[in-house]
Amino acid sequence: MCGIVGYIGQREAYNILIKGLKRLEYRGYDSAGIAMGGDNPRIYKCKGKVSDLEALVENLDFSGNIGIGHTRWATHGEPNDVNAHPHRSMNGHFIIIHNGIIENYTKLKSGLENKGYVFESQTDTEVLANLFEYFYIKEGSDPKKCVDAIRNALRIVEGAYGLLILCKDVPKQLIAAKKGSPIVVGIGDQEYFIASDASPIVEYTNSVIYLKDDDIAILSDSGLSLINLKNIPQTPNIHKLDLSLDQIEKNGFDHYMLKEIYEQPRSIRDTYRGRLNFESKFLRLGGLFNVFNDLVNADRIIIVACGTSWHAGLVGEYLFEEFTRIPTEVEYASEFRYRNPVIKKGDVVIAISQSGETADTLAAIQLAKRAGAIVLGICNVVGSSIPRETVAGVYTHAGPEIGVASTKAFTAQVTVLTMMAMAVGLANKNLTQKEFEDLVEELYLIPDKIEKILEKADYIKEIAEKVKDANNALYLGRGYLFPVALEGALKLKEISYIHAEGYPAAEMKHGPIALIDEKMPVVVLATKDPSYDKIVSNIQEVKARKGQIIAIVTEGDTVIRNLADFVIEVPACDFALSPLLTVIPLQLLSYYIAVMRGCNVDQPRNLAKSVTVE
Ligand code: F6R
Numbered sequence: 001m002c003g004i005v006g007y008i009g010q011r012e013a014y015n016i017l018i019k020g021l022k023r024l025e026y027r028g029y030d031s032a033g034i035a036m037g038g039d040n041p042r043i044y045k046c047k048g049k050v051s052d053l054e055a056l057v058e059n060l061d062f063s064g065n066i067g068i069g070h071t072r073w074a075t076h077g078e079p080n081d082v083n084a085h086p087h088r089s090m091n092g093h094f095i096i097i098h099n100g101i102i103e104n105y106t107k108l109k110s111g112l113e114n115k116g117y118v119f120e121s122q123t124d125t126e127v128l129a130n131l132f133e134y135f136y137i138k139e140g141s142d143p144k145k146c147v148d149a150i151r152n153a154l155r156i157v158e159g160a161y162g163l164l165i166l167c168k169d170v171p172k173q174l175i176a177a178k179k180g181s182p183i184v185v186g187i188g189d190q191e192y193f194i195a196s197d198a199s200p201i202v203e204y205t206n207s208v209i210y211l212k213d214d215d216i217a218i219l220s221d222s223g224l225s226l227i228n229l230k231n232i233p234q235t236p237n238i239h240k241l242d243l244s245l246d247q248i249e250k251n252g253f254d255h256y257m258l259k260e261i262y263e264q265p266r267s268i269r270d271t272y273r274g275r276l277n278f279e280s281k282f283l284r285l286g287g288l289f290n291v292f293n294d295l296v297n298a299d300r301i302i303i304v305a306c307g308t309s310w311h312a313g314l315v316g317e318y319l320f321e322e323f324t325r326i327p328t329e330v331e332y333a334s335e336f337r338y339r340n341p342v343i344k345k346g347d348v349v350i351a352i353s354q355s356g357e358t359a360d361t362l363a364a365i366q367l368a369k370r371a372g373a374i375v376l377g378i379c380n381v382v383g384s385s386i387p388r389e390t391v392a393g394v395y396t397h398a399g400p401e402i403g404v405a406s407t408k409a410f411t412a413q414v415t416v417l418t419m420m421a422m423a424v425g426l427a428n429k430n431l432t433q434k435e436f437e438d439l440v441e442e443l444y445l446i447p448d449k450i451e452k453i454l455e456k457a458d459y460i461k462e463i464a465e466k467v468k469d470a471n472n473a474l475y476l477g478r479g480y481l482f483p484v485a486l487e488g489a490l491k492l493k494e495i496s497y498i499h500a501e502g503y504p505a506a507e508m509k510h511g512p513i514a515l516i517d518e519k520m521p522v523v524v525l526a527t528k529d530p531s532y533d534k535i536v537s538n539i540q541e542v543k544a545r546k547g548q549i550i551a552i553v554t555e556g557d558t559v560i561r562n563l564a565d566f567v568i569e570v571p572a573c574d575f576a577l578s579p580l581l582t583v584i585p586l587q588l589l590s591y592y593i594a595v596m597r598g599c600n601v602d603q604p605r606n607l608a609k610s611v612t613v614e
Contacts, residue, residue, distance in 0.1 A: 002085075002099035002608075003027040003071040004183075005200050006164040008037075008174045008219050009191020013067030014057075016193065020200030021050045021069045023248060026256070026402050027099075027196065028073025028608040031084035035095045037066035037166040037174065043095060045070075045084035066174055068164040070097035073608035076105070077122030087126040089133035090117050093141070093168050096132070098125040099196055100160035100181035108157070128157065132165065143169040147218055147227075150175060154216075155229055160359065162196055173220040178211040182357055182384060185209045185217055185224070187238065192219045197381070198241050199248045199400065206241040210383045242382060247399050255601045257403030257495070261587045262454060265447035267398040267408040268580070271415045278444040281437040283423050285416075291348075291392045294374050295420070296427045299346035301328040302373070304336050304364040308406040308490060309352040312413035314483035315579045316350070319417055322576060323425030333364035343371035350376045352417075354401055354409035356384025365389050378416050380409050394420065403602050405495050407587050410487060411450075411580050418443060418577065442574045446581065449571040453584045456568060460585055463550060463566045464592035467521040473498055474512060474547070475586070476505040477525035478535055484525055484579045488586030495604045496594035505531075505538040518546040523589070524564070525582050528554040529575040539563050550589070552582050 003024025007013040017034050025032075032053040033045025044057045050071060070085035077083035085097040102108070105124035108131055113119070117130045136149035146167045154161075160180025167173065176183050176194050186193035186201035186208050193201045194217075198208060211217060214229045226234040253259035260267075276283050288295065295301075301320050303313035313330040320328040331341070333351070337360060343349070349368040353361045356379040365386065368375045377386045377393030380401060387393055396412035422439050425431035431439070467473070473492055477485035486502035493500045503512055505524065516522065522542045526535045536559060542549055543563055551564035554572050561567050570581040594601045 002073050002196070004068070004097050004099050004162060004164055004194075004196045006068040006174055006176065006194035007191070008066045009188060010065060011191065013064055014062040016200075016204075017067050017069035018050065018054060019203075020193075020195055021053070021071045023199040024196060025050055025071050026404055026602065026608070028071050029603050030074050030079035031072045031081070032070065033084045033086050033097075034062070034067055034069040035086040035097070035166060036062055036064040037068070037095070038064045038171050041095055041166060041168055041171075043086050043088060045081060045086065047080050047084060066166070066172065068095070068097050068166060068174070075101055076124045083121045083123050085125060087121060087123060087129045089129040091133055091137070093136055094129045094132045095166040095168075096125060096129045097164050098128060099162040100179075102128060102157055102161065103159035104157065105159075128153070128161070128163070131157070136167075141169070143167070146170050147175065147216065148231075150177065151216060151227070151229055151231060154179070164194060173218065176211060176217040176219065178215050179213045180359070183211040183217075185211065185219070187224070190221070192224065194219070198243055199402075202241055202243045202248065203245055206243070207238050208241055209236045209238055239383060243400065248402060254595075255403060255591070257405055257407060257591055257601050260401055260403050260408045261584070261591065263399065264408050264411050264584065265450045267412050268415050268447050268450070270397040270399070271412045272419065272443065273397070275419060276440060276443060278440065281440045283419055283440060285394050285419060285423060287394045288376070288392055288420070291374055291376065292423070292427070295348055295376070296424050297346070298326055298348040299344065300348075301326050302343070302347055302349045302368070303328065303330045303352060304333040304349060304361060304368070305330070305352040306333050306358050306360055308410050308487060309354060309361075309413060311483045311487040311490070312410050312417065313350075313352050314486070315414050315480060316352070316417035316421070318480050319421035319576060320424070323421040323431055324428055325430045326424070331364070333358070334360040337363045337367050343368055343373050345372045347373045348376060349373045350378060351386055351390060352378045352413055353386050354380045354406055354413075356381040356386040362386060362389060378413055380412065404604055404607050405491055405590070405601070410583060414579050415443070439574065439576070442577050446573070446577060449573060449581055450584055453570055453581060456585070457588055460568060460588045461592045463568070464589055464596055466566070467548065467550070468593045468596040470498055470519060470521050472515065472520055473500040474508075474515065474520060474522045475500060475502040475525075476508060476522065476538060477502070478505045478531045479529065480575055480579055481525035481527070481529070481582060484582050484586065485523070487583055488523055488590070491587055491590035492593065494607060495590055495601050496597050496599055497605070498593065505535055508538060509541065513541065513545065516542055516545040516547040518548070520547045521550060522547040523550045523586065524552070526551045526553050526560050527570065527575070527578050527582060528557065528572065529578065536560065536563070552585055
């Protein structure tokens with residue numbers, strides 16, 4: 001949450017900052033600001049989007065070769081001009097931007113207030129700026145000790161931060177610091193690009209350093225030096241970015257979300273490419289090589305995740321239990337970490353995250369590690385914190401997901417979970433070779449089947465037109481399709497602001513059925529699967545109460561066609577793989593409804609991609 005970007009070099013910093021903030025806007029978009037460094041430091045900031053910031057500075061002096069920029073998702077203090085970043089320390093020595101949360105900020109703030117500091121904003125970030133200044137002045141305001149002041153201040157800070165810092169007395173220097181929140185430094189030709197992820201950097205360089213927790217990077221015209229909080233020099237590890245510019249552009253689509261929905265045939269192929277071979281019926285997950293036996297022999301699998309990734313985890317539970325017979329549980333990372341869960345040595349914990357930065361998931365990983373479990377990751381963003389915190393794992397290779405509502409990450413996560421469960425099931429002989437090979441074939445064909453579903457977009461748009469004014473919606477599914485019902489409901493509520501609930505279809509009669517009337521769209525996942533007859537009965541129950549039924553059915557179904565108001569067909573496939581197909585029409589339905597309601601699909605209110613706060 002919150003996007004941060006910085007530049008130091010020979011170019012005009014402003015254009016790089018604004019372009020970078022636009023690329024990072026998916027991380028937060030309630031206010032934006034920049035500070036130009038050098039001999040004449042200036043701050044411009046306002047509530048609103050990056051475009052509001054551009055309008056604000058249009059006729060002002062934004063020249064300079066050093067600068068920092070921020071796009072905010074509010075934590076401490078409402079979104080307004082004063083709380084927007086950057087923040088300046090009381091005597092003007094430091095200007096900073098920050099992503100993360102300072103947990104002991106109240107204590108630090110009152111300590112500073114007792115020393116005469118006065119605060120303008122309600123943010124924890126301003127506390128940090130003043131803390132740096134306090135240490136700096138205490139050390140005699142000696143520019144040579146500026147980094148020491150920052151380092152000493154950060155040693156007493158609790159919580160998470162990704163920080164960019166300008167010090168007025170050292171005008172040709174930019175400092176970055178990280179703990180918990182990501183910072184990437186791009187290395188150019190005598191210039192550096194710093195950001196909270198690589199998207200603003202890829203245009204200029206593909207050589208990057210991912211800062212580690214407790215790292216402080218000091219960037220100036222004489223180069224980069226890296227130390228940690230204890231002042232021990234660190235060796236920078238330079239990575240090559242595997243990211244191209246067109247992966248982070250809309251490429252002709254109206255929204256990132258739509259582009260990402262349409263990318264799914266490609267992203268699923270990329271996820272299984274090199275791992276699953278159709279001809280030889282071969283499946284190998286290289287990232288699990290060293291831990292594969294631990295997984296096969298696990299007493300229990302615990303999946304931890306949040307939001308859409310949790311829904312993928314729920315599909316994973318069904319897959320692991322069916323294919324491997326290993327007891328599997330799925331936990332909200334935020335609950336798991338606070339409820340003193342029973343974790344034993346033979347347990348394998350799998351953390352799922354698109355961003356790899358979700359604070360609750362990271363905390364759950366740390367807890368599981370302390371308890372002695374083997375912790376694996378399923379993650380999309382290469383080099384993010386979760387892959388670094390886990391002993392092994394599998395990247396989803398879905399490519400950058402920029403739309404705030406997760407789509408292609410979900411199907412890529414389910415693809416990985418399917419492959420993991422298949423590999424373990426074959427190894428522990430719960431799947432026969434024939435069953436395994438049939439699944440390989442089925443999985444291989446999923447992208448082609450998704451292409452066919454995407455061809456129905458215009459029809460789904462027509463359905464959206466009919467139900468777009470609803471205030472509530474219900475999503476029902478059984479077995480593998482229950483998590484898809486939850487995911488469909490989440491997609492609708494987060495981008496269209498229609499209240500929606502996902503339910504196991506059989507649970508409907510234990511309460512939610514009371515909600516059904518002629519105004520209630522009920523989306524029923526009703527493919528030909530083992531509980532088909534039961535779901536037909538559930539549809540009858542909805543129909544008897546005059547609910548508007550939108551049914552997702554298997555191609556050629558005639559029974560439900562006669563019952564439902566709208567029928568969206570998906571190609572037949574093994575029930576275990578059906579989430580990969582049935583979620584596609586639900587993504588499109590939410591997308592079109594949100595567009596028709598005039599909602600900002602890629603930047604829904606109150607949300608941000610990458611939830612780096614707890
Ligand atoms: C919903 C959505 C969120 C994320 C959740 C976890 O569309 O995007 O619910 O799934 O915040 O994020 P990651 O997967 O990055 O850990």
